[in-house]
Amino acid sequence: MQRLSPLLLVFIPMLGLAVGATFWWNALEAMARAAWTIATLPVLMALFVQIVTSLRRGDVGLDVVAALSMSAALAFGEPLAGNVVALMYAGGQLLESFAQGRARREMTALLGRVARTAMRFRGSMLEETPISSIVPGDRLLIREGEVLPVDGRVAGAFALLNLSALTGESVPQRIAIGGEVLSGATSTGAAFELIATRVAAESTYAGIVRLVEAAQRNKAPMVRLADRYAMGFLALTLAIAGAAWIGAQDPIRALAVLVVATPCPLILAVPVAIISGMSRAARIGVLVKSGGVLETLARIRTAILDKTGTLTHGRATINAIRTSNGFSEVEVLRLAASLDQASGHVVAAALIEAATGRGLALSAPSEIDETPGLGIAGTVEERRVVVGGEDMVQRSVGGTDLEDLLAGLAPAAMTVAVAVDGKVAGVIVLEDRVRDDAAAMLTALRQAGVRRIVLASGDKVEIARVVGEQIGADLTLGNLSPQDKIAVVEAEAAAGPVMMVGDGVNDAPALAAADVGVAMGARGTAASSEAAAVVVLVDELKPLAAAIVIAGRTRSIALQSVFVGLGLSLAAMIAAALGYLPPVQGALLQEAIDIAVILNALRALR
Structure with missing residues (x-):
């Protein structure tokens, strides 16, 4: 035929x-x-x-x-x-x-929207260049009606973007200067400048296209x-x-x-129905990588949720910086943010944003050694810097206690410890608010057939417990390493198909181990999106419950x-x-x- x-x-x-x-x-x-x-x-x-x-x-x-x-x-x-x-x-x-x-x-429409060239600044001049030559840091001009070729940050003026190709939402959104934008969105307002943060092959839209092509095969x-x-x-x-x-x-x-x-x-009947369901899910901003995943999603009974960037906004803000050993607040923040340029964690992004927002000049880090979920170490300006959890920093300084710096903080306070050249430099106190619709989202998951919800976080037990109580989780676990999260997935799998939802590098192993791994693709890392079977293209979890119903x-x-x-x-x-x-x-x-x-x-x- x-x-x-x-x-x-x-x-x-x-x-x-x-x-x-x-x-x-x-x-x-x-x-x-x-x-x-x-x-x-x-x-x-x-x-x-x-x-x-x-x-x-x-x-x-x-x-x-x-x-x-x-x-x-x-x-x-x-x-x-x-x-x-x-x-x-x-x-x-x-x-x-x-x-x-x-x-x-709905799915193949994505494939025809890939940008081929972009207008890049060379000094004060503009040149049309293939998107394959764009590197992080390049300044691009996005004109009205153009599709964003790479992920980046808005510069020069605010952006008005149509995100319907990514989220299904047809109402244009206004993105302020400094705001993150994803490739695949369409500019519907005046021209604006974009600072590239990823090469085209690693940008959100390129990843979506690869996932669609794989799903169709x-x-x-x-x-x-x-x-x-x-x-x-x-x-x-x-x-x-x-x-x-x-x-x-x-x-x-x-x-x-x-x-x-x-x-x-x-x-x-079967292939037509399966492809129809995948297309329907894509229309609401949930990309299912294969028909097999869609079938498994329909049978999910346990959901394991990461906290940072999943149940919370993943946009931690600094409440206070406490210092010791003669270090100033500015120095602690500058050194920590400089090192965190090598990390993809949402807390690292918060420190970088806070430092650049204060006009601090960041230095390039070297000799990087990151332990997902625990912290990162490296060299900044010929100084050995460690940024991360209390345990990791204490080990790096020979067991020095941080009790004085932590005195008076709430048990659930989110903190990042900083050590410089073997000495405790300070503690940065952060806040990451729980999403306003988190509790409603969990209710929607239960209505969709999920019987058990587990909060599995790498943060301190006290922090995780507060969030778990707010959202009504059946079980709350904290201070988990990536290996611990895999163990949680395996333990919960005994009761039926398990879905793991996360957005960071430290979540990628657990996403791969679950029956269905779900990555928050709008703000999550490339590693989590590659490991996951489902990618949520919007910065919210409500569509995930709808996708389970669709499945x-x-x-x-x-x-x-x-x-x-x-x-x-x-x-x-x-x-x-x-x-x-x-x-x-x-x-x-x-x-x-x-x-x-x-x-x-x-x-x-x-």
Whole structure:
């Protein structure tokens, strides 16, 4: 079927039916039968090529039934039935192609929006350059109507952006100077300057395109399960056809059974429903990497949530800086922010933003050694600097107690300790507010079928406990390393499929270990997005609960289409075996069943 146009394969049997009917009407029976036979052969030959190709891949499906029914119709002297089957089969393939194309529309629309060039400043001059040559720090001019080619920060003037390609939200958003923006958004206001923060290949939109392409190539477990059902249905079809032939001593009965089983809802409904569900999720800002992930998402019963950047805004602000050993607040912040330029953690971003906001000049760090979830060490201006949790900093200074610097702080206070050249330099006190809609989001998750919610954080137990109480988590765990988070995922998996939600480098191992890993792609790291099976493209969790509902509905629609379609096909096969359904009428009835199945599967788009 691939070598000839689907439209041509529909047109040939349609023309054959018309020509044959004309001959028949004029009492030219032999010529009518010849026209119907000739019109059947191109579809049959194309189908044989497709079957051989599938067999070489190790796939055997119900296309075999279609080939048998057309061959039997010609062999038993029923060319009209063969012509009708050829038309119905070619029409069904064309209808399936149309349905899948409509279902993919939301996802494939992403692929046509990739920017190729950008306007880059060279001194006071502008030059058009391929986006592959853009590096972090380049200053770009984004004009009205242009798609942002790379991730970056707004400079010069505020930006008015349409984020619908990323989030589904059609209302333009105003982004202030210094605000982070993602590639793939469209400028709808006046021109503004953009400071690139990632190369094009690592930017958000490029990652989305790669994920979409991978998702479209993936074959869902439910589709593979349908293939196994197809084998059983093929055997049942042949058994009923054989019994009808032997019982009635009439090969036409067997032909009628084969015709009414061609093709089967199994090879139509599942892929259409799965792609529809993935497209629907993409439309609300949740990118599901494969059909298999969508199926698993529908069965999630436990959600494990990271805290920073997931349940909180991930935009910590500095409340206070406490110093010791003669260090000033400015020096502590400048050295810590300089070192944190090498880290992707959201707290590091907060320190850098605070330092640059105060006009501090940051130095380039070297000899970096980061321990995800614990802290980072390195050299800044020939001084050894350590920034991170209390335990890591205390070990770096030989066990010196930080009690004096921490005195009077609330047990749940978020702190970052700083050591310089083996001495405690200070403690930076931060605040990261819980999202206003966090509790409502957890309620939505429970309504979507999640029975247990676990907060797993790398922060101190006291901090995690306060957040856990605010959102109503069933279990709160703190002070977890990346390995500890993997252990939590494995322990919770004993009760059913587990979903892990996070956004940092330290979450990536747990995301990969979970049945479904969900990365906060809008502000999360590239490592977490690559490790995750689902990427949330908006800076909120509400769409995730909606995606779980979409996944459950998609799975239900797919199974409904399969079993209802199979039931109707089986009933028609029995009627044909008993002589109540001639071949031509059977082919028409089967096509009606197929159309109903595909239309039902497309409901997953709504």
